Amino acid sequence: MLRPYKRKAIMYLTYPKLTVIITAGDSNRATAMAASWHTYLSFDPPLYGVSIAPKRFTHKLIMKHKEFGVNFLPFEMSKLIWDTGSISGAEVDKFERFKIRKFAGKKIKAPLIADSISILECKVVDVVRTGDHDLFVGEIIHAWYQEDLFDEDGVLIASKASQAYYMGKGKFIALNENKVLSFE
């Protein structure tokens, strides 16, 4: 039976959410943070949005460099996503603390995460205030993928890998490869 939802965390009704690690900064000073609030926004030009609270260190670095990386990690690395969402890069170097394997982006200065399934390099084209978060609108200027995990149409092969989906309250879930429907 459908009932009125009385809790404050209405957001959990919209979960699970594909959760990524946003990277920002440069080779001197960089950070990495978990983000569940992100989405594709436009096909042409290819735009990607991520909603980040102004108090995050990541927000400061994106404002400074006008660039960010969107790193889609495998489900098996959910603990790293959780860890990057639990402490601020203003206090520690999360790349060192969590032994994140990074590499230099092709078009942006922010480090990217080597164990990702796919990665978007984005250049900020707009910042929209949305309540207590800012929506960074990024143009995708370069993209990476693990070729062996995708089929010839560029679609993820669910039996080979899953990204990490956040359910809330510290729980992550993977894609269920036995529950795939396919339509022509």
Ligand SMILES: Cc1cc2nc3c(=O)[nH]c(=O)nc-3n(C[C@H](O)[C@H](O)[C@H](O)COP(=O)(O)O)c2cc1C
């Ligand atoms: C699973 C998860 C998802 C999160 N999603 C977001 C998000 O979409 N936007 C946001 O501003 N913060 C989000 N956070 C909080 C930040 O990741 C967290 O505050 C982080 O420590 C910020 O790091 P920074 O200060 O280095 O930027 C999330 C945290 C977790 C654990």
